[in-house]
Amino acid sequence: MVVQTPNGFNLDNSGKRIVVDPVTRIEGHMRCEVNVDDEGYIRNAVSTGTMWRGLEVILKGRDPRDAWAFTERICGVCTGTHALTSVRAVEDALGIEIPENANSIRNIMQLNLEIHDHVVHFYHLHALDWVNPVNALRADPKATSELQQAVSPSHPMSSPGYFRDVQNRLKQFVESGQLGLFKNGYWDNPAYLLPPEADLMATTHYLEALDLQKEIVKVHTIFGGKNPHPNWLVGGVPCPINVHSTGAVGAINMERLNLVSSIIEKCDEFNRNVYLPDVIAIGGFYKNWLYGGGLSSQACLAYGDIPEHPNDFSPEQLHLPRGAIINGDMSTVHDVDVRDPEQIQEFVDHSWYEYGEPGKGLHPWDGETQAKFELGPNLKGTRTNIKEIDEGAKYSWIKAPRWRGNAMEVGPLARYIVGYAKGHEEIKDQVDGLLRKMDLPVDALFSTLGRTAARALESEYCGRLQRYFFDKLVTNIKNGDESTANVAKWDPSTWPKEAKGVGMTEAPRGALGHWVRIKDGRIENYQCVVPTTWNGSPRDTQGNIGAFEASLMNTKMERPEEPVEILRTLHSFDPCLACSTHVMSPDGDELTTVKVR
Amino acid sequence: MADQVLIMGIGNVLWADEGFGVRCIEHLAAHWELPEGVTLLDGGTQGLYLLPFLEEADTLIVFDAVDYGLEPGTLKIVEDDEVPRFMGAKKMSLHQTGFQDVIATAQLMGYCPARLLLIGCQPEELEDYGGGLRDVVKAQIEPAVAVALTRLAQMGHVAKPGRTESDLLADPAIMHNAYEEGRPSEDDACRIGDARFFPVAE
Numbered sequence: 001m002v003v004q005t006p007n008g009f010n011l012d013n014s015g016k017r018i019v020v021d022p023v024t025r026i027e028g029h030m031r032c033e034v035n036v037d038d039e040g041y042i043r044n045a046v047s048t049g050t051m052w053r054g055l056e057v058i059l060k061g062r063d064p065r066d067a068w069a070f071t072e073r074i075c076g077v078c079t080g081t082h083a084l085t086s087v088r089a090v091e092d093a094l095g096i097e098i099p100e101n102a103n104s105i106r107n108i109m110q111l112n113l114e115i116h117d118h119v120v121h122f123y124h125l126h127a128l129d130w131v132n133p134v135n136a137l138r139a140d141p142k143a144t145s146e147l148q149q150a151v152s153p154s155h156p157m158s159s160p161g162y163f164r165d166v167q168n169r170l171k172q173f174v175e176s177g178q179l180g181l182f183k184n185g186y187w188d189n190p191a192y193l194l195p196p197e198a199d200l201m202a203t204t205h206y207l208e209a210l211d212l213q214k215e216i217v218k219v220h221t222i223f224g225g226k227n228p229h230p231n232w233l234v235g236g237v238p239c240p241i242n243v244h245s246t247g248a249v250g251a252i253n254m255e256r257l258n259l260v261s262s263i264i265e266k267c268d269e270f271n272r273n274v275y276l277p278d279v280i281a282i283g284g285f286y287k288n289w290l291y292g293g294g295l296s297s298q299a300c301l302a303y304g305d306i307p308e309h310p311n312d313f314s315p316e317q318l319h320l321p322r323g324a325i326i327n328g329d330m331s332t333v334h335d336v337d338v339r340d341p342e343q344i345q346e347f348v349d350h351s352w353y354e355y356g357e358p359g360k361g362l363h364p365w366d367g368e369t370q371a372k373f374e375l376g377p378n379l380k381g382t383r384t385n386i387k388e389i390d391e392g393a394k395y396s397w398i399k400a401p402r403w404r405g406n407a408m409e410v411g412p413l414a415r416y417i418v419g420y421a422k423g424h425e426e427i428k429d430q431v432d433g434l435l436r437k438m439d440l441p442v443d444a445l446f447s448t449l450g451r452t453a454a455r456a457l458e459s460e461y462c463g464r465l466q467r468y469f470f471d472k473l474v475t476n477i478k479n480g481d482e483s484t485a486n487v488a489k490w491d492p493s494t495w496p497k498e499a500k501g502v503g504m505t506e507a508p509r510g511a512l513g514h515w516v517r518i519k520d521g522r523i524e525n526y527q528c529v530v531p532t533t534w535n536g537s538p539r540d541t542q543g544n545i546g547a548f549e550a551s552l553m554n555t556k557m558e559r560p561e562e563p564v565e566i567l568r569t570l571h572s573f574d575p576c577l578a579c580s581t582h583v584m585s586p587d588g589d590e591l592t593t594v595k596v597r
Numbered sequence: 598m599a600d601q602v603l604i605m606g607i608g609n610v611l612w613a614d615e616g617f618g619v620r621c622i623e624h625l626a627a628h629w630e631l632p633e634g635v636t637l638l639d640g641g642t643q644g645l646y647l648l649p650f651l652e653e654a655d656t657l658i659v660f661d662a663v664d665y666g667l668e669p670g671t672l673k674i675v676e677d678d679e680v681p682r683f684m685g686a687k688k689m690s691l692h693q694t695g696f697q698d699v700i701a702t703a704q705l706m707g708y709c710p711a712r713l714l715l716i717g718c719q720p721e722e723l724e725d726y727g728g729g730l731r732d733v734v735k736a737q738i739e740p741a742v743a744v745a746l747t748r749l750a751q752m753g754h755v756a757k758p759g760r761t762e763s764d765l766l767a768d769p770a771i772m773h774n775a776y777e778e779g780r781p782s783e784d785d786a787c788r789i790g791d792a793r794f795f796p797v798a799e
Contacts, residue, residue, distance in 0.1 A: 058611065058727030062779050066770030073611050073642060073771065120645060173705060210706055214648040226764050228646045229639065 007298065007407055007544040009553050012043040017388050020563045030536065030575060033389060034552055036560050045545070045552035046391040047536055047570075049398035056369045059526040064090045064518050065490075067526065068232045071514065074528075080113050080220060081507040082514075082528075083232040089514040090234050093501025099483040102236035103310035104473035105223050108260070109230070110505065111306065111466040112219040115267050117508035118412070118459040119216070119275060121574045123209035126452065129568040130282050131194060131202040134187040137171055139163070139200035147197045152277035157208065166204045186562040193285045202282060205274050212270050219263055222256050236485030243477055257474060264466050271460040279456040280437055283449050287440065292448030292569040294551030298328040299406045300414035301534065303336060303513065305506035306465060313504070319465055320506045321419040321427070326406045330421045336403070338502050338513055341366070346529065347400040350391070350538040359541045361402065364515035365500055367527035396538040400546065401529050409547040410510030410534045411573060416454040417445065426464075430457045448551070451572040492521035507531055509574050535573050548573065600634065602754060603654035603710065604745060605647070607640040607661050607696055610771060613728035614662050614720030617738070620730060620773050621660035621716075624738050625745070626766055630759030635749065638765045644699055651699070652708040656752065658745050659713070661696075662720040662734070669721035670733030672741055680713040714748060716741045729777050 002012045013035045021031035035044040055074055059067055067090065071082040084106060091098065098106075141163040148158040186192075194202070217227050223239055224230020231238045242251035304322025307313055315322045315335060323333035337343055345361030348354065354372040355362060362368060375383060376393025389395045400407070408414070419427035434453060435442060444450060489495065500517045510531030517525040537546030545553075551569050558564070604625065606618030619639050626637055636654070640647055651657060659680075665673050681700045703709035718741060721731040746756050769775060 055611075055727075063770070066768075066775075069768040069770040070611070073609060079642070124645070169705075207706065210645075210648070210702060213645060214652070217646050218649065226639075226766075228641045229767065231768060 045549040047548040088503030093499040136200035139196035155273040291555040293446035295409040297446035301408035303504040364527040413451040413454040617662040618660035657710040663717035
């Protein structure tokens with residue numbers, strides 16, 4: 001039976017059902033079911049978060065100044081972003097203003113994290129959906145060298161000998177049989193289109209990116225005192241600055257600032273010489289594979305981030321744009337007010353939670369996290385061995401957030417579409433330049449590849465912003481301002497009896513918000529609406545499908561039993577289920593219908 | 598330069614016995630003064646972020662909650678080539694999948710410490726989100742730490758009773774006692790999860 005959703009998708013669940021569980025190479029656990037028609041096109045998609053999220057409840061009664069330390073532990077990837085969002089929420093609630101240097105340092109840390117996340121995502125989680133490292137073993141190193149020089153003339157590591165060495169290293173690793181990293185893949189699937197030389201070039205950069213990423217994160221160690229799990233502070237940043245004398249142990253001095261500067265330079269070089277040229281080169285071979293656009297052409301949401309001045313989150317002061325696009329109308333970008341109870345609401349009709357009133361949406365300040373696990377009547381299998389989930393009933397641990405009732409896509413592509421539609425100068429230049437180079441129309445953005453390309457462009461833009469805020473920080477310090485924290489309201493006796501606040505960031509994966517209510521100096525309610533809650537959302541009360549689901553619709557699968565295309569598109573969102581939900585699977589194997597490699 | 602030793606605890610303190618590794622590191626820092634050349638690290642939930650630390654170490658000692666299918670609270674110690682295989686025995690949680698890849702990546706890049714020692718403890722409960730260490734697991738912190746100290750002594754690094762200051766430990770708000778004392782009761786905060794994956798006690 002074909003059902004049309006209010007957001008314009010024709011769902012037909014009559015075809016062969018394919019279950020992908022677990023979806024691999026993501027942070028967390030998710031399951032995906034699709035129906036394909038006789039020609040292999042996906043005609044229905046169901047995305048299930050298979051972990052339960054309970055962070056909100058464990059924060060109840062805690063000291064709000066400590067919330068960041070808990071939210072930072074949610075998962076292993078974007079910890080700093082959660083911490084930043086958390087301190088912003090508490091500062092907003094208590095009316096705490098942070099100093100100029102703290103704003104610059106927070107921006108540098110956030111931008112640094114975006115770059116780290118984007119690079120690691122592309123090379124280590126996503127590239128293998130496009131690049132075949134086994135095929136790289138067949139490449140001619142000399143031809144690879146020529147390709148490298150054509151693709152990126154300024155990249156110094158391009159000699160035939162270099163590629164031959166890498167190829168030998170790969171060969172040894174593959175032959176030793178211990179290489180878990182590349183072992184799992186559908187390497188003979190016709191969906192892989194690169195010639196061996198491009199595969200070798202990209203696989204080589206997989207290794208170069210590993211080397212780079214361990215340098216990038218040192219910025220977090222310098223400003224956050226430690227990494228993993230850097231330190232944060234309500235009221236500013238915890239690192240003192242002392243450039244005029246030898247100073248206290250751990251203080252930021254010129255030597256440390258110079259190290260930060262050299263890392264910023266490395267990021268820029270890599271973005272310019274490796275990441276962007278690779279995306280253009282690899283994308284060039286997949287120009288006819290423009291599936292996966294989903295909601296991006298209709299409904300995009302960004303909260304905006306990277307404030308020019310401390311404590312000013314007005315849209316014109318944010319370097320990463322804020323706005324909402326709905327109904328595919330790119331000529332109107334709506335402003336977003338995360339405090340407005342009519343704008344952001346979470347629905348749970350298809351999620352394993354319950355509210356007092358069915359069908360209702362709740363603003364996060366009034367959010368409830370009450371678990372209710374039940375399965376629908378059309379379930380196939382049993383409660384402990386689900387063959388096919390019943391998407392007509394509750395089917396996910398992810399809630400369904402909506403902006404004015406609309407299912408939205410968030411993330412780098414959504415930010416870039418919002419920015420482009422608003423005429424954001426840097427973003428427009430980048431996008432137009434890329435499309436020109438690839439000889440593609442602007443509509444090509446609305447695709448899996450568009451998502452992947454937007455992330456690369458953003459990495460490059462964040463690199464430039466990182467330099468900008470570094471220079472701003474150094475200038476301000478040189479002018480004699482070494483302040484990094486405002487502790488005037490540190491003591492809870494200075495707080496109002498009751499307060500509420502919201503913190504927003506643009507996490508690498510998209511718009512992230514924490515909403516907090518404080519009463520008598522303690523957390524009364526805490527709700528996180530994370531990017532993967534938006535993108536991975538199940539259907540809502542009206543039947544609108546979420547961004548993951550929409551992106552899979554009408555995709556052609558080469559071999560339905562080898563879900564390369566599904567993984568490719570889901571990975572393009574960089575899903576992070578760890579924070580949108582809580583752990584599930586000791587051993588998800590029995591659920592795996594498609595044996596995912 | 599003498600051999601550099603990295604002692605690291607990994608796991609998520611928010612998931613009951615998953616916090617075992619991190620709590621061992623806390624215990625070491627609070628009760629022992631470690632000699633120079635030994636670094637203590639709260640590895641938390643992180644994956645690739647750990648590579649720079651691995652690169653600098655010659656010996657890596659890891660505390661972790663690992664499901665070996667043994668009696669809860671059993672310590673199991675494995676070394677060198679056995680380590681990655683054991684971490685993959687049964688992927689119980691995010692960070693184990695992650696850490697196995699970290700070791701594989703470190704090997705590929707030539708960052709992997711020459712010697713590996715995994716001090717694992719069989720968890721009783723991993724699925725209690727927001728819960729704390731179970732008693733049988735908590736009781737293994739001291740014995741696990743003793744294993745590490747013995748190994749250090751064999752390598753010529755003698756620890757003395759006292760404390761070790763380190764920037765690489767968890768924030769005080771999330772240290773064991775603070776975490777336990779501030780924890781809402783199970784009645785106040787629903788901690789159960791997906792019924793499909795939580796074996797009902799027979």
